[in-house]
Amino acid sequence: MKTICTSCIIIVVSTSLTAQNLSVNAPNNNTPAIEIWDGTPNEVFYMTVTDLGDLTFSANNINNELFRLTDDNGFLGLGTNNPSAQLQVHTSGNNGIHLQGDNTGDVRYSLNNFNGAHYFFDDMSEAGNLGIESANEMKFNVGGPNTVMRLINSSSNQANADGPVNIGSSLSLPHLSLDDNGVQAKGSNPSTFANLFLNFWGGDVSIGQGIFYADRSTSRAAVGTTTPDAKLEVKFVGNDGILINGNNTGDARLSIENGGGTHYIFDDDDDGHALDIESANDIVFNVNGPTERVRLIDSDNSSSTADGPVNFGALNGAHLTFDLNEVQSKGNSPSSFNNFYINHWGGDVSIGNDVIFMDRSTRRVGIDEDSPGVKFQVGSIGDGSTAEANAWNTFSDRRYKKELMPLSNTLDNITELTGYYYYHAQGDDHSRQIGVIAQELELVYPELVNTNDIGYKSVDYGKMTAILLEAVKELKAELNDLKKECHALKAQLEVESN
Secondary structure, eight states: OOOOOTTOEEOOSEEEEETTEEEEEOSSTTSOSEEEEOSOTTOEEEEEEOTTSOEEEEESSTTOEEEEEOTTTOOEEESOSSOOSSEEEOOOTTOOOOOOOOTTSOOEEEEEOTTSOEEEEEOOTTSOSOEEEESSOEEEESSSSOEEEEEOOTTOTTOOOSSSEEESSOTTSOEEEEETTEEEEEOSSTTOBOOOOSSTTSSOEEETTTTEEEETTTTEEEESOSSOSSSEEEOOOTTOOOOOOOOTTSOOEEEEEOTTSOEEEEEOOTTSOSOEEEESSOEEEESSSSOEEEEEOOTTOTTOOOSSSEEESOTTSSEEEEETTEEEEEOSSTTOBOOOOSSTTSSOEEETTTTEEEETTTTEEEESOSSOSSSEEESSTTSOOOOOOSOOOOOOOGGGOOSOOOOOSHHHHHTTOOOEEEOOSSSSOOSOEEEOOHHHHHHHOGGGEEEOTTSOEEEOGGGHHHHHHHHHHHHHHHHHHHHHHHHHHHHHHHHHHO
16 A cells, blocks of 8 residues: 555555556446545545546545546536536535635636637726737527627727627627617617617616606606606606707797698798798697697698688687788678777777777776777877867767756856867977856856866866857847847837938
């Protein structure tokens, strides 16, 4: 017996030495060829040759096999008695392969093939937990030879891919290319592109933590919300919104088309308009359903039943039509007309910067006056504004009147009045005027004087006609009396003279 080590006990069943070689034979395949034991219970190691000629190494129990070296192909198996590769490691539970280095370098595992290509798996101190290095491209295959992922060496002249990471079965088929911060779907070569599908077979898609969201169950897309209520919903808060921004060489343009070829273009046109909406047909705006609210008419559209370029309201009902400088209220056809209401439900009305002003609260109208003091006022108080007409009639039907009483003492009353020449104290009319003083007239005939809301007085000169009429009649009666007296005196003188 030959001593191999001072701390080992070798039990040799049968041995023979030939040319410095140690030959160990077991009586049968169930008996260990070599048994190593240091005297400690349950710390025995066995080397055994199996029926197939494989060499096994066991610990504590001959059936507790640690690794096996096959006889027919030289495969080494750890944790398996049937290795199918040059080295096969089979682990269970949380066991595995552990490589540990020291503080002077990285833990490294190197693979080399016969062509010189090599791959390193190491704990790279400048990167992360695991680094995989290769002088060529690196392919990852699953379930066969088909490439699932390819990592490209950008300095390799043989790399025909266009990104450092490519995912797909082959570079000659559609695949994903990941390069820096870009993801692209490529075709059969780097210069061709393919469609890019996200979550094609199921599930919603969220980009940027819900900045863009695609709901697969409803086939709806959204920006700013994960619960779109329409085919496309954009939800924003504050001053956010939708911005379509072009460049200096063209307009910012948004085009909407339907299946029938009708299209609408929204753009910031170069003619200085803030927004242009272009359409080959009429443009109809609806609110809360199919009811038509506004229609912009294509003047070349011979089928259009509207009679103006802009119509507010349904064409088959009462609507407004705007044509050049004209506004009309129409009925259910272009040839019929309807009532025209301005601010019907509330608020004052100003036309032409108060050229005409209608005060809804007092129901008064002012011409060039935004605070009319009477039912109808022309100009401001005392500015000399004039109004002309071929006729101005005042209601005077007997049926409108009651308790009629003839005027009396009109001649005496008017003698208490004074007529004046005067000039307007304000306004642009500087011509000399004729009139009376309202305060003086009010003392005699208060019925002819009106005091407005702010205390200014006006005179109804038209009513003075009735006073003057009765005054003339009184004067006529006095004149008749004088004539009678004259005739009587004349007759008496003639009698006396005879």
